[in-house]
Amino acid sequence: xxxxxxxxxxxxxxxxxxxxxxxxxxxxxxxxxxxxxxxxxxxxxxxxxxxxxxxxxxxxxxxxxxxxxxxxxxxxxxxxxxxxxxxxxxxxxxxxxxxxxxxxxxxxxxxxxxxxxxxxx
Amino acid sequence: xxxxxxxxxxxxxxxxxxxxxxxxxxxxxxxxxxxxxxxxxxxxxxxxxxxxxxxxxxxxxxxxxxxxxxxxxxxxxxxxxxxxxxxxxxxxxxxxxxxxxxxxxxxxxxxxxxxxxxxxx
Numbered sequence: 001x002x003x004x005x006x007x008x009x010x011x012x013x014x015x016x017x018x019x020x021x022x023x024x025x026x027x028x029x030x031x032x033x034x035x036x037x038x039x040x041x042x043x044x045x046x047x048x049x050x051x052x053x054x055x056x057x058x059x060x061x062x063x064x065x066x067x068x069x070x071x072x073x074x075x076x077x078x079x080x081x082x083x084x085x086x087x088x089x090x091x092x093x094x095x096x097x098x099x100x101x102x103x104x105x106x107x108x109x110x111x112x113x114x115x116x117x118x119x120x121x
Numbered sequence: 122x123x124x125x126x127x128x129x130x131x132x133x134x135x136x137x138x139x140x141x142x143x144x145x146x147x148x149x150x151x152x153x154x155x156x157x158x159x160x161x162x163x164x165x166x167x168x169x170x171x172x173x174x175x176x177x178x179x180x181x182x183x184x185x186x187x188x189x190x191x192x193x194x195x196x197x198x199x200x201x202x203x204x205x206x207x208x209x210x211x212x213x214x215x216x217x218x219x220x221x222x223x224x225x226x227x228x229x230x231x232x233x234x235x236x237x238x239x240x241x242x
Binding site for chain 2: 003004006008010012014043044046048050056058060062064065067069071074076078080082084105107108109111113114115116117118
Protein backbone atom coordinates (compact mmCIF):
# COMPACT_ATOMS: atom_id res chain seq x y z
CA UNK A 1 0.00 0.00 0.00
CA UNK A 2 1.72 3.15 -1.23
CA UNK A 3 1.88 6.05 1.24
CA UNK A 4 0.76 9.32 -0.33
CA UNK A 5 3.31 12.09 -0.68
CA UNK A 6 1.04 15.07 -1.10
CA UNK A 7 2.39 18.49 -2.02
CA UNK A 8 0.87 21.59 -0.45
CA UNK A 9 1.84 24.96 -1.92
CA UNK A 10 0.90 27.80 0.42
CA UNK A 11 1.28 31.30 -0.96
CA UNK A 12 0.15 34.82 -0.21
CA UNK A 13 0.33 37.16 -3.19
CA UNK A 14 0.34 40.93 -2.74
CA UNK A 15 0.46 43.82 -5.17
CA UNK A 16 -2.14 42.20 -7.43
CA UNK A 17 -4.46 44.27 -9.67
CA UNK A 18 -7.50 45.03 -7.49
CA UNK A 19 -9.95 44.28 -10.29
CA UNK A 20 -9.06 40.57 -10.11
CA UNK A 21 -9.87 40.36 -6.42
CA UNK A 22 -13.36 41.78 -6.21
CA UNK A 23 -15.99 39.45 -7.66
CA UNK A 24 -16.40 35.76 -7.04
CA UNK A 25 -17.01 35.10 -10.74
CA UNK A 26 -13.41 36.22 -11.35
CA UNK A 27 -12.18 33.69 -8.82
CA UNK A 28 -14.19 30.89 -10.40
CA UNK A 29 -12.85 31.77 -13.84
CA UNK A 30 -9.26 31.93 -12.55
CA UNK A 31 -9.66 28.49 -10.94
CA UNK A 32 -11.16 27.07 -14.12
CA UNK A 33 -8.28 28.36 -16.26
CA UNK A 34 -5.67 27.23 -13.74
CA UNK A 35 -7.04 23.70 -13.49
CA UNK A 36 -7.40 23.39 -17.26
CA UNK A 37 -3.87 24.62 -18.01
CA UNK A 38 -2.19 22.54 -15.30
CA UNK A 39 -3.94 19.28 -16.16
CA UNK A 40 -5.53 18.87 -12.73
CA UNK A 41 -8.96 17.32 -12.50
CA UNK A 42 -11.88 19.35 -11.17
CA UNK A 43 -14.77 17.91 -9.17
CA UNK A 44 -16.50 21.21 -8.38
CA UNK A 45 -15.86 24.93 -8.00
CA UNK A 46 -17.72 26.96 -5.38
CA UNK A 47 -17.38 30.58 -4.26
CA UNK A 48 -18.66 33.12 -1.80
CA UNK A 49 -18.95 36.89 -2.32
CA UNK A 50 -18.00 39.26 0.49
CA UNK A 51 -19.41 42.79 0.73
CA UNK A 52 -18.43 45.36 -0.39
CA UNK A 53 -15.89 43.28 -2.31
CA UNK A 54 -13.63 40.25 -2.09
CA UNK A 55 -14.29 36.53 -2.39
CA UNK A 56 -13.47 33.00 -1.38
CA UNK A 57 -13.27 30.55 -4.27
CA UNK A 58 -12.56 26.85 -3.83
CA UNK A 59 -12.05 23.99 -6.24
CA UNK A 60 -12.37 20.41 -5.06
CA UNK A 61 -10.12 18.23 -7.21
CA UNK A 62 -9.93 14.49 -7.59
CA UNK A 63 -6.40 15.16 -6.22
CA UNK A 64 -7.47 17.40 -3.25
CA UNK A 65 -8.12 21.18 -3.51
CA UNK A 66 -7.22 24.74 -4.52
CA UNK A 67 -8.55 27.71 -2.52
CA UNK A 68 -8.38 31.47 -3.03
CA UNK A 69 -9.21 34.10 -0.39
CA UNK A 70 -8.92 37.68 -1.64
CA UNK A 71 -8.26 40.95 0.18
CA UNK A 72 -8.94 43.75 -2.34
CA UNK A 73 -8.12 46.42 0.26
CA UNK A 74 -4.61 44.93 0.52
CA UNK A 75 -4.32 44.01 -3.20
CA UNK A 76 -3.74 40.47 -1.91
CA UNK A 77 -4.89 36.88 -2.34
CA UNK A 78 -4.12 33.89 -0.12
CA UNK A 79 -3.67 30.67 -2.06
CA UNK A 80 -3.50 26.97 -1.22
CA UNK A 81 -2.80 24.25 -3.76
CA UNK A 82 -2.94 20.84 -2.14
CA UNK A 83 -2.66 17.66 -4.16
CA UNK A 84 -2.00 14.01 -3.57
CA UNK A 85 -1.38 13.71 -7.33
CA UNK A 86 1.36 14.99 -9.62
CA UNK A 87 3.71 17.51 -8.03
CA UNK A 88 4.46 18.91 -11.48
CA UNK A 89 0.79 19.70 -12.00
CA UNK A 90 0.60 21.44 -8.62
CA UNK A 91 3.64 23.54 -9.56
CA UNK A 92 2.10 24.27 -12.97
CA UNK A 93 -1.07 25.46 -11.21
CA UNK A 94 1.05 27.70 -9.00
CA UNK A 95 2.81 29.22 -12.05
CA UNK A 96 -0.53 29.76 -13.71
CA UNK A 97 -1.95 31.53 -10.64
CA UNK A 98 1.13 33.75 -10.52
CA UNK A 99 0.72 34.60 -14.16
CA UNK A 100 -3.01 35.37 -13.74
CA UNK A 101 -2.81 37.38 -10.48
CA UNK A 102 0.48 39.16 -11.43
CA UNK A 103 1.62 39.73 -7.81
CA UNK A 104 4.44 42.16 -7.05
CA UNK A 105 5.32 40.11 -3.96
CA UNK A 106 4.93 36.41 -3.13
CA UNK A 107 5.30 34.82 0.32
CA UNK A 108 5.38 31.05 -0.20
CA UNK A 109 6.04 27.76 1.49
CA UNK A 110 5.94 24.22 0.11
CA UNK A 111 5.08 21.31 2.37
CA UNK A 112 5.24 17.59 1.67
CA UNK A 113 2.56 15.72 3.57
CA UNK A 114 3.13 11.98 3.97
CA UNK A 115 0.39 11.37 6.55
CA UNK A 116 2.87 10.68 9.36
CA UNK A 117 5.19 13.61 8.68
CA UNK A 118 5.15 17.18 7.34
CA UNK A 119 8.38 18.37 5.77
CA UNK A 120 9.47 21.44 3.84
CA UNK A 121 11.58 22.00 0.78
CA UNK B 122 -5.98 49.41 7.43
CA UNK B 123 -5.29 46.41 9.65
CA UNK B 124 -3.19 43.65 8.13
CA UNK B 125 -4.75 40.22 8.63
CA UNK B 126 -2.89 37.72 10.76
CA UNK B 127 -4.49 34.51 9.61
CA UNK B 128 -3.81 31.22 11.34
CA UNK B 129 -3.47 28.04 9.29
CA UNK B 130 -3.45 24.73 11.16
CA UNK B 131 -2.20 21.91 8.95
CA UNK B 132 -2.52 18.41 10.36
CA UNK B 133 -2.43 14.83 9.18
CA UNK B 134 -4.13 12.38 11.54
CA UNK B 135 -3.41 8.66 11.41
CA UNK B 136 -4.71 5.70 13.36
CA UNK B 137 -8.30 6.94 13.10
CA UNK B 138 -11.29 4.55 13.17
CA UNK B 139 -11.86 3.57 9.53
CA UNK B 140 -15.64 3.92 9.82
CA UNK B 141 -15.27 7.72 10.13
CA UNK B 142 -13.30 7.99 6.92
CA UNK B 143 -15.48 6.21 4.41
CA UNK B 144 -18.61 8.19 3.51
CA UNK B 145 -18.86 11.85 2.63
CA UNK B 146 -21.94 12.29 4.84
CA UNK B 147 -19.69 11.52 7.83
CA UNK B 148 -17.31 14.27 6.76
CA UNK B 149 -20.13 16.78 6.37
CA UNK B 150 -21.48 15.91 9.81
CA UNK B 151 -18.00 16.18 11.38
CA UNK B 152 -17.53 19.61 9.80
CA UNK B 153 -20.97 20.74 10.99
CA UNK B 154 -20.27 19.67 14.58
CA UNK B 155 -16.78 21.18 14.54
CA UNK B 156 -17.96 24.55 13.26
CA UNK B 157 -20.86 24.66 15.70
CA UNK B 158 -18.73 23.78 18.73
CA UNK B 159 -15.88 26.13 17.87
CA UNK B 160 -18.08 29.15 17.12
CA UNK B 161 -16.87 29.54 13.55
CA UNK B 162 -19.30 30.73 10.92
CA UNK B 163 -20.24 28.46 8.03
CA UNK B 164 -21.06 29.67 4.53
CA UNK B 165 -21.40 26.24 2.90
CA UNK B 166 -20.27 22.62 3.23
CA UNK B 167 -19.56 20.52 0.15
CA UNK B 168 -18.17 17.02 -0.26
CA UNK B 169 -17.11 14.46 -2.81
CA UNK B 170 -17.28 10.68 -2.48
CA UNK B 171 -14.40 8.53 -3.75
CA UNK B 172 -14.87 4.89 -4.75
CA UNK B 173 -14.68 2.39 -3.14
CA UNK B 174 -14.42 4.64 -0.10
CA UNK B 175 -12.99 7.91 1.20
CA UNK B 176 -14.04 11.51 0.79
CA UNK B 177 -13.13 15.15 0.48
CA UNK B 178 -15.26 17.48 2.59
CA UNK B 179 -14.84 21.25 2.62
CA UNK B 180 -16.46 24.04 4.58
CA UNK B 181 -16.23 27.62 3.36
CA UNK B 182 -16.35 29.93 6.37
CA UNK B 183 -16.87 33.66 6.60
CA UNK B 184 -13.35 33.41 8.12
CA UNK B 185 -11.80 31.20 5.34
CA UNK B 186 -12.04 27.36 5.23
CA UNK B 187 -11.72 23.88 6.73
CA UNK B 188 -10.98 20.88 4.50
CA UNK B 189 -10.82 17.13 5.14
CA UNK B 190 -9.30 14.54 2.79
CA UNK B 191 -9.59 10.97 4.03
CA UNK B 192 -7.52 7.87 3.32
CA UNK B 193 -9.45 4.92 4.78
CA UNK B 194 -6.79 2.44 3.59
CA UNK B 195 -4.27 4.30 5.78
CA UNK B 196 -6.73 5.10 8.62
CA UNK B 197 -5.79 8.73 7.94
CA UNK B 198 -7.28 12.15 7.30
CA UNK B 199 -5.52 15.30 6.11
CA UNK B 200 -6.87 18.46 7.68
CA UNK B 201 -6.57 22.20 7.04
CA UNK B 202 -8.11 24.87 9.23
CA UNK B 203 -7.44 28.32 7.83
CA UNK B 204 -8.99 31.42 9.34
CA UNK B 205 -8.50 35.17 9.23
CA UNK B 206 -10.69 35.34 12.34
CA UNK B 207 -10.19 34.26 15.95
CA UNK B 208 -7.15 32.07 16.54
CA UNK B 209 -8.88 30.61 19.60
CA UNK B 210 -11.76 29.41 17.46
CA UNK B 211 -9.37 27.81 14.97
CA UNK B 212 -7.64 26.01 17.84
CA UNK B 213 -11.02 24.97 19.25
CA UNK B 214 -11.94 23.53 15.84
CA UNK B 215 -8.65 21.61 15.82
CA UNK B 216 -9.35 20.17 19.29
CA UNK B 217 -12.83 19.21 18.19
CA UNK B 218 -11.51 17.44 15.08
CA UNK B 219 -9.00 15.54 17.22
CA UNK B 220 -11.75 14.51 19.58
CA UNK B 221 -14.02 13.37 16.73
CA UNK B 222 -11.42 11.53 14.62
CA UNK B 223 -9.55 10.07 17.65
CA UNK B 224 -6.15 9.77 15.87
CA UNK B 225 -3.38 7.69 17.40
CA UNK B 226 -0.82 9.94 15.71
CA UNK B 227 -0.90 13.62 14.68
CA UNK B 228 1.61 15.39 12.41
CA UNK B 229 0.90 19.11 12.65
CA UNK B 230 2.19 22.53 11.75
CA UNK B 231 0.79 25.97 12.53
CA UNK B 232 1.44 28.88 10.18
CA UNK B 233 0.69 32.56 10.65
CA UNK B 234 -0.11 34.21 7.34
CA UNK B 235 0.19 38.01 7.28
CA UNK B 236 -0.05 38.43 3.50
CA UNK B 237 3.59 39.51 3.17
CA UNK B 238 5.09 36.80 5.40
CA UNK B 239 4.52 33.20 6.48
CA UNK B 240 5.85 32.28 9.89
CA UNK B 241 5.61 29.26 12.17
CA UNK B 242 5.06 28.76 15.86
